[in-house]
Amino acid sequence: MLFSCSEKEVPNHKNSAKKHKNPYYEKAFVFLDKNEQDSAFYYLNKGKDLFTKLDDSLGIGKSYVNMAIIQETTGDNFGSIESSITASKFLKENDTTHYQSVFCNYNNLGVASNNLKNYKDAKRFYDKALLFTKDPIDKMSLANNIAIVYHNEKQYGKAVEIYQKLIDSVGLKSEFYPKLLLNFSRSKWFENPNYSPVQNYLKAELLSESLQDDWTKDAAYAYLSAYYLNKNKDSAKLYSEKMLSLAKDLKYPIDQLEALQNLIRISDAPHSQNYFENYSRIQDSLTNAQNKAKNQFALIRFESEKAKAENLIWQQEHEEHEHQVERQKLIIWGIIIITSILSFFIFIWIKRRRRRLILEANNKLQEQRLDFSKRVHDVVANGIYEVMTTLENQNDVPKEKLLDKLELMYEKSRDLSYDKVSTQDFNEKIFGLVSSFDNENIKIIIIGNEIDFWSNVSENEKEEWFQILRELLVNMKKHSQATQVILKFSKENGKSEILYSDNGVGLAENFQEKNGFANIKSRLVELKAELMIEKSPSGGLKLSIKY
Incomplete structure (x- = not known):
């Protein structure tokens, strides 16, 4: 706080x-x-x-x-x-x-x-x-x-040291004591995960209630729900619901969003869906309110500066009116002479510069064409030649085999314009992938996609997971007709799980695996991961991948 x-x-x-x-x-x-x-x-x-x-x-x-x-x-x-x-x-x-x-x-x-x-x-x-x-x-x-x-x-030790001195100086009866106690206990817990801050959190909540300080009580609920989030789902749910209720009374949407995010993470699918809908509504409302405030503040300042500028211009014009005619003649002749000289030199400079820029542009374009031509030849031409050879040498070519080859060519050609070398963290890459599918018609919430989740995954495995998640999202966009999607990443007892759910049409009863779904399963076999398809009571598709 x-x-x-x-x-x-x-x-x-x-x-x-x-x-x-x-x-x-x-x-x-x-x-x-x-x-x-x-x-x-x-x-x-x-x-x-x-x-x-x-x-x-x-x-x-x-x-x-x-x-x-x-x-x-x-x-x-x-x-x-x-x-x-x-x-x-x-x-x-x-x-x-x-x-x-x-x-x-x-x-x-x-x-x-x-x-x-x-x-x-x-x-x-x-x-x-x-x-x-x-x-x-x-x-x-x-x-x-x-x-x-x-x-x-993350210098928790220094933070704890400062909080301890402040708590000792203000005393138990101070109105600031509950706030400082909350901050101290949170940093102490972050410094030492074996330390339990619950007693101090509850004490701060009780003191803030006696002081009628709802803001500090709201912070206590936030800290309690965060502590219990990975330890006790029932307690986490209790304090998240209290936080959500109090944040509504305080008309503080930021804490409402935090509470809803916790509830989405720990709730079952039907309740999680309801919380997600509230989250999206409040998020949109908050964004609109913040944008409106920014625009309003900027408009107020702009109108003020505009009026001031117009007033200064009017004063200057009034003061210079008497001398304007004589001075204007002198300025005009000076401008004509200087402009003529400058125009000549500028014309020469522009002409030379234009020639140089055209030459540089042509050279660069030629280099790009050669480079792209080489890449197209390596990826597309070779792939087409392989398909032609297969058709020429094999009379009974399975249709699925040809489709697989063509789909592989499509994937490679689609990646031609992308630079594969990236220094960004893998979780940021996943966020970028999800963001490319998130639009006004499809709302996607991603939970638990932290650096630690991917910490023990090799680079080759990360590429496989990226392709799997992309295939899921492509299939969602092509076939599911979903408007809301949840991707949840979690670790428990040394096992990792990726949970995907949407509110689309789900899988048909006579569903047959096609290339995209078959590719996902083959990649999961390589990764020694287990895929489970669950029937969602609210409709849509729900997949669980454990490894």
Whole structure:
């Protein structure tokens, strides 16, 4: 759990030494109290414009800081960093009246950078923020956030050390104690898998309930469900359902998605399908809301800058109107002379450059044609020749044998334009394969496709698994008429399992194996894997591959 600088922690003008009052700035916090982020952002932007007219550097900086915090809260991390960088141009680090705003600005840069997994930048910004505060709560928040970064970097020991000091300093009765206890216990568990954080998680849940802190209680449910996910499915389901219910009350879709993902992973097929449908609906709604917020913030800034630019243009035109005629004549003649000279030299340069580019393009195209021609000859021409030879020398050629040869040629020719050398992790390659089939008509969710799942698989075996999964997805797209697909990768007791299920038409009762399905089975035999076809009660196709 990150500690971010609340918008109200940036001091407003009623509590500062500035004499300027700004009704737009004050009104923004009224909307923030109502959690109306768009309206708050709008009035902060108008307040910034008024502070600009009043030449109030601190007011401008604070407006940008608050806009940056709103953008980070709504998921627009890049926009948030941009606003914070703009704020830094108006905040004076050598002026103590600016310190609180500078602190919040650096802290927000750290939070947004951590969200974007730029951990090195996040620590750098947190260290800078520490220079501009003496408040113990601010220092505690920074220490917690730095510990979060260490946890994300998998330096769990450093995170535990920081959390232990913070817990000792705040005491059991502090409102921050449950949050810190949760973070401490999670990092301790990650550091030592034999350590059980459950007692501390439950204690934090109980304390947060007495403090009426639903956000911390929601985090406790999240940590409990994560702990039990691979240990006790019943407990994992219990806390995931509690997390889902509370996240709905808090109107926090990110935790709803996390809870649903856990429930999809541990539930049977009918319930998993229902959870998947809710997951897809919330994911689409969240994406639309985030895009809408980003567009709204950008539009507000754009309209403001546009109005400012138009006003400046009008002022410049008014000031220069009296001198425009005489100066214009001089400029025109100067432009004509310079343009004529430049045009001549540019024409010569363009002509020479064009010749050179055409020559280079022709040479490159020729090289590409030769290379591609060679590859086509090696793959396609040789394959066709092999089929022709078979037809010529064998009178009773089985149709299936010819189809197999042609399908092999098709697969090879389809791969001509792809570079086989790849440095990406294999799980990322699988994600890329699945993404190529995922569209508005077919929703595919993939679970458990982590680096560790493929850690003991050789490169040759990985290629076989890739071909098997691709064949499954090709058959799905060609024949199943499915709109929803689940691919689940899991390990248990040293055995690996790949579970595929869809909501398509399933296999016909008189189903006969064709080339694609036969290829899958032959590859599985080579891999010493076992294929089981299960009948799904909700229809569709369900396959289990164990090895």
